[in-house]
Every structure is written in C-alpha cells, then in structure tokens.
Amino acid sequence: MIRSVITGCAGHLPDRVLTNADLAAMVDTSDEWIVARTGIRQRHIAAEGETTSDLAVQAATKAMEAAGVGADDIDLIVVATATPDNTFPATATTVQSRLGVRKGAAFDIQAVCSGFIYGLATVDNFLKAGQFDRALLIGAETFSRILDWEDRTTCVLFGDGAGAVVVEGQETAGGNDAPGVLTTHIHADGRHHDLLYVDGGPSKTQTVGHLRMSGKEVFKHAVTNLSAVINEALDATGLQADDIDWVVPHQANKRILDGTARKFGLDPDKVVVTVDRHGNTSAASVPLALAHAIGDGRIKKGDLLLLEAMGGGFTWGSSLVRW
Ligand code: COA
Numbered sequence: 001m002i003r004s005v006i007t008g009c010a011g012h013l014p015d016r017v018l019t020n021a022d023l024a025a026m027v028d029t030s031d032e033w034i035v036a037r038t039g040i041r042q043r044h045i046a047a048e049g050e051t052t053s054d055l056a057v058q059a060a061t062k063a064m065e066a067a068g069v070g071a072d073d074i075d076l077i078v079v080a081t082a083t084p085d086n087t088f089p090a091t092a093t094t095v096q097s098r099l100g101v102r103k104g105a106a107f108d109i110q111a112v113c114s115g116f117i118y119g120l121a122t123v124d125n126f127l128k129a130g131q132f133d134r135a136l137l138i139g140a141e142t143f144s145r146i147l148d149w150e151d152r153t154t155c156v157l158f159g160d161g162a163g164a165v166v167v168e169g170q171e172t173a174g175g176n177d178a179p180g181v182l183t184t185h186i187h188a189d190g191r192h193h194d195l196l197y198v199d200g201g202p203s204k205t206q207t208v209g210h211l212r213m214s215g216k217e218v219f220k221h222a223v224t225n226l227s228a229v230i231n232e233a234l235d236a237t238g239l240q241a242d243d244i245d246w247v248v249p250h251q252a253n254k255r256i257l258d259g260t261a262r263k264f265g266l267d268p269d270k271v272v273v274t275v276d277r278h279g280n281t282s283a284a285s286v287p288l289a290l291a292h293a294i295g296d297g298r299i300k301k302g303d304l305l306l307l308e309a310m311g312g313g314f315t316w317g318s319s320l321v322r323w
Pocket of ligand 1: 152154215218253280
C-alpha cells in the first residue's frame with residue numbers, strides 16, 4: 001500500500017523579535033500577565049515588505065534540502081495560510097514560481113490555525129490515491145498584518161513564521177509500525193464564526209480587516225475539541241496515549257497544551273513547546289514545532305508523533321505519524 005512519508009522538514013522565522021517588554025510599551029499589558037496567561041515571552045514579526053510567500057519559500061527551500069529533492073521532484077504544492085500575499089492568485093502559485101517548480105498543481109488551504117493538519121489530510125489523500133508523487137506542504141503566516149495593535153487582548157498572542165514538509169508516497173507494508181502518516185482526522189463547526197474571525201474581506205468590506213476573538217470561549221472549545229479528535233486518532237489506529245512519543249501541537253497557549261496533555265495523562269516533557277518563543281503562528285506553528293524537535297534531536301526514527309490543531313471556523317484536526 002502507498003503511505004505518505006515525511007522526508008524533510010524545516011522552519012523559517014523573520015529576523016525581528018518582539019518581546020513582551022516591547023509590547024508593554026505599546027499597549028496596557030505586562031510580561032507577567034502575558035507569561036502567566038499564555039506562556040508567550042516573544043514572537044517574530046515580518047519586516048516591512050516581507051510577505052507570507054517570502055517566509056514560505058525560505059522554509060520550503062530548507063525542507064527540500066533536508067529531503068534531498070529538487071524542484072523537478074515536486075508535483076504538488078499546498079500552502080496553508082490565512083494571510084495570503086494577495087486575495088488571488090493562491091500564495092502556493094507564487095511559491096511554485098519562485099521555487100522553479102513547473103509541473104503539477106498548487107493551491108492554498110484556508111483553515112486558519114488548523115491549516116497544516118487540513119493540508120496534511122489533503123496531501124495524504126492525494127498521495128495515497130496515486131494522483132501525485134511528492135508534495136510540498138507549507139504552513140506560512142504574517143498574522144502581524146491582521147492584528148489590531150491597539151487591542152491588548154489579541155495583539156500579544158500571535159507571531160509570523162513558516163514551516164514546511166516534503167511528503168512523498170512510498171510503498172510500505174502498512175500497519176502502525178511502518179513509517180508515514182497513519183491517520184488524519186479533520187472537523188469544522190461553522191456556528192462558531194463569531195468567536196474567532198477577521199472583520200474584513202474582499203466580498204464583505206473590501207478591506208483586509210483585523211482579527212477579533214472571544215478568548216475565553218475559544219479556550220473552552222479548544223480543550224474539548226482537541227481531546228475528542230485525539231481520541232478519534234487513537235481509536236482509528238488502536239494505539240494508546242502511552243504509545244505517543246511526542247505531541248507536536250498547534251501552539252496557541254501553553255495552558256491549552258498543558259490542559260490537553262493532562263487529560264491524556266501524558267508527560268508534559270513529551271509535548272513540543274515553541275509558543276514561548278514564537279507565539280501563535282497559526283498554520284505555521286505545527287511544522288515549526290516539528291522542525292524544532294527534529295533539529296534538536298528529540299524526534300528519532302520510529303517515534304510515534306501526535307499532531308493536533310484547532311482554529312477559527314471553528315476547524316480542528318489531528319494526525320498520528322510514525323517517524
Ligand atoms: N494584558 C493585560 N491584561 C489583559 C490583556 C493583556 N494583554 N488582555 C486581556 N487582559 C485583561 C482583560 O481585559 C480582563 O480584565 P478584566 O477582568 O478587568 O475585564 C483580564 O485580563 C482577564 O481577561 P480574560 O480574557 O478573562 O483572560 P483569560 O484568562 O481568558 O486569558 C487569553 C485570555 C486570550 C490568553 C485566553 O482566553 C486564551 O488563550 N484563549 C484562547 C485563545 C486562543 O488559543 N486562540 C487561538 C486559537 S487558534
């Protein structure tokens with residue numbers, strides 16, 4: 001059977017770092033409040049003129065190097081983003097052009113913070129069906145461009161960045177021990193639009209708009225939905241929470257990460273945490289965290305990874321991956 005195997009992964013962050021102290025000089029907040037409520041200490045912010053596709057191309061180039069593949073080897077590019085360069089064309093087509101990829105398909109996925117998991121589910125199904133051979137899946141965001149920098153309840157939470165993986169269809173024996181994506185699960189419930197949204201858009205306002213969020217409500221839904229979709233992945237594979245070597249979660253808030261790990265009796269040391277340094281980078285956060293834990297040697301061949309995320313819509317999802 002064909003399984004989707006991740007053969008390269010890398011992240012890219014803009015140079016500029018914005019600390020909690022910097023934010024305290026801009027809005028009525030403090031390092032103590034931000035760290036206690038979110039675990040965030042700093043985030044990276046794109047330079048003027050630096051776009052989502054700039055970050056995406058950097059991450060993709062490094063991921064392709066890690067996988068040992070060139071532009072001719074890629075036949076599908078999916079960019080998960082809620083902050084595209086333009087309303088259209090898809091940022092994925094800009095990335096395709098800049099990487100020199102000349103075949104196959106390229107499109108964006110919009111599932112906000114769940115974008116990478118939605119993208120992985122999409123790519124996995126295309127590869128398993130044999131419709132494409134090798135995909136580049138990128139989560140890339142410049143959320144700094146859609147923040148209301150006078151709203152202390154949201155502007156302290158987010159950052160910019162990109163993460164990319166190369167995923168290829170490989171013949172495997174199947175089963176839970178063979179490398180690759182074991183299972184993916186994605187969900188949406190559009191009734192919660194007003195709890196997390198952007199108050200602009202081409203059709204409604206002809207503006208880009210700013211992010212608006214009811215943080216407390218989102219928090220409650222996040223823990224419930226993430227627990228359900230993690231259980232779904234375990235049930236689908238017959239694996240137990242104990243079998244998980246590393247949780248690579250969407251990085252929205254350290255308290256959500258801790259709460260979810262506690263619910264499954266998981267050792268907090270098994271949870272990859274980057275939210276302290278990156279803030280919430282939306283669709284980029286899972287591949288950035290993955291790249292981080294591969295880079296520092298924590299994730300080793302044969303490890304079982306749980307990827308999970310929840311975002312505006314609401315959307316949410318999970319995946320189990322044998323490394
Ligand atoms: N600095 C200082 N005070 C702040 C603040 C800030 N940056 N932001 C809000 N406050 C204040 C509020 O105004 C409120 O004051 P009040 O009690 O006088 O009205 C107080 O802090 C508590 O606010 P509240 O919103 O109840 O805090 P909270 O404990 O729910 O934490 C979040 C707020 C946003 C950190 C938290 O709700 C959260 O993380 N939610 C999930 C968000 C998320 O993950 N979103 C992305 C999903 S993809």
